[in-house]
Amino acid sequence: MSAAPEAGRPGGWPAAARLVARWLDQRERIDGLLDTLPPGLTGAERARCQHLVLGVVRHFGRLDAALGRLVAHPPRFSTRAVLFIAGFELIEASGSPEAEGRVAKIVHHAVEQTKALASPAEARLVNAVVRKLAGVIASGRVPGTAAAPAELAEYFSHPEWLVRAWLAQFGAEGTRALLEWNQQPATVYARWRGPAEEPAPDFLKPSTWAGFFEVASGHWPQVEPLLKGGKLYLQDPGTRLAVDLLAPQAGETVLDLCAAPGGKSLLCADRMRTGRVVAMDLPGPRIGRLKENLSRVAGVEVALVQADLLEGAVMALREHKLPEVYAAVMIDVPCSNTGVMRHRADVKWRLQAGDFKKHPQQQLALLHAAARLVAAGGRLVYSTCSIDAEENERVIEEFFNSRAGGPFKLEASATSRPWATGHDGAGAFLLKKSS
Ligand SMILES: C[S@@+](CC[C@H](N)C(=O)[O-])C[C@H]1O[C@@H](n2cnc3c(N)ncnc32)[C@H](O)[C@@H]1O
Incomplete structure (x- = not known):
């Protein structure tokens, strides 16, 4: 629980209650919702708010089921938000040696917040429900591998x-x-991009994956200027799989399709040190971040092409006086994001069974379009942040079942299942075109 905020400041907990109420009501995307946090929160309050909101979204199903059994008529969203946040705090506290003392504090805090955010009558309801919820959560049995799907x-x-x-x-x-x-909060990883002679700051802990550091929590004031200055780039080690397969070489030109916001373009450029990266993505809101990230590239020439890969990509390359085929092409397609659900806690609630049909159709179309931009003898990497075969192996199989697959050969692939690798999930496939 957060301490009471100073007078006049909104505080992390009430800010979280407002955002959770909005999410329960409208199911807005969480990253967009967190961008609406009021100014005036301290770094710690902001972090607390984010932790609570993401915690509720992550545990929404369990809390919703438990509260559904305890509350006959759901109260209004502001009060429901308090119940969900208190529920998440109870989940966090469960199993800890001081759980009992923490439960009392959680109940008290939730009641006081409801008095401020809603009404004394709703505070009485919260008092009764959170006490019962504490019992339900404390007695919850962790399902084993033989448990039923439900x-x-x-x-x-x-x-x-x-x-x-x-x-x-x-x-x-x-x-x-x-x-x-x-269900675990995501570890934050970053690449240190400072000058070779400047060591990474102490709050960056080297990880198992070369070049990637774990960012210790509570260092936002130091992290922020390093991000702005381009010395640090937040990136999960899972993203390296596609770039490792492409193995961009110094001096060559890499075509990065579906490039925004530019994480892999930047990683390619940092590996190459000299040469050129041509980054293409659809015109629209994601271009701003791509531009910003490309502006941090040093030593490597960059070209940004705003175009729809499925319509007029060659024309757009021509207009920019850029080559129409490339020896190194990467396409990082839109996908279900099943590999990154630790980071993106709301993805599972937006995903629908039909997405595993819709995405592969688009992915295959994009892969075909990318294949047309590969020079004879060139290499093409198809990549996703999905762990599902429909968006990885099946798309590659479909590609090879088509005429366009004829000149290509599957040279290598790399997949990450997060529970085995310890970082985000991903799929990457290296296709080599005959010369
Ligand atoms: C998974 S994201 C790419 C992430 C990026 N490679 C990175 O590492 O930061 C997929 C991208 O595909 C782009 N995209 C989707 N359809 C496209 C199309 N027809 N033409 C070009 N880009 C497209 C989206 O705009 C989105 O930015």
Whole structure:
């Protein structure tokens, strides 16, 4: 729980209650919602607010089921938000040696917040419900690998259809491990891009993956200027798989399709040190971040092409007086994001079974378009941040079943299942075109 804010400042907990109320009501995207945080919060309050909001979204299914059994008529959203936040705090406290003392504090704090945000009558309801919820959470049994899909789905807060799909794909142990993985707060990783003679600051802890550091929490005031200055770039080690397969060489020209916001363009450029990166993405709101990230590239020439890869990509390259085919092409397609659900806690609530049909169609079309831009003898990397075969292996199989696949050969692939690798999930496939 957060301490009471100073007079006149909104505080992390009430700010979280407002955002959670909005999310319960409108299901806005969480990253956009967190961007609306009021100014005037301290770094610690902001972090607390973010932690609470993401915690509620992550555990929404379990809390919703438990509260549904305890409350006959859901109260208005502001009060429901208090119940959900207190519920998340109870989940966090459960199993800790001081759980009992913390429960009392959580109940008291939730009641006081409801008095301020709603009414004394609703505060009485919150008092009764949070006490009962504490009992439900404390007595909750952690499902084992043999648990039924519905039980796994509720305890680990995932849609049941998704749990069933994963059970069919990854088996009971893999699915159980994945669900558990997704329920933990995400570790923040970054690449240190400072000059070679400048060592990474102490709050960056070297990780198992060369060049990637774990960012210790509570250092936002130091992190922010380093990000703005381009010395630090927040990036999960899972993103390196596609770039490792492409292995961009010094002096060559890399075509990065579906480039925004530019994480992989930047990683390619940092590996190459000299040469050129041509980054293409659709005109629209994501171009701003891509421009910003490309402006941080040093030593490598960059060209930004705003175009629809499926319509007029060659024309756009021509207009920019850029080559129409490339020896190194990467395409990082839009996907279900099932590999990055730890970071993007709301993805699981937006995803629908039909997305595993819709995405592969678009992915295959994009892969075909990318293949047309590969020079004879060139290499093409297809990449996703999905762990699902429909968006990875199946798309590659479909490509090879088509005429366009004829000149290509699958040279290598790399997949990350987060519970096994310890970082985000991803799929990457290196296709080589005959000369
Ligand atoms: C997964 S994101 C790419 C992430 C990026 N590679 C990175 O590392 O930061 C997918 C991108 O595909 C782009 N995209 C989707 N359809 C496209 C199309 N028809 N032409 C060009 N870009 C497209 C989206 O705008 C989005 O930026």
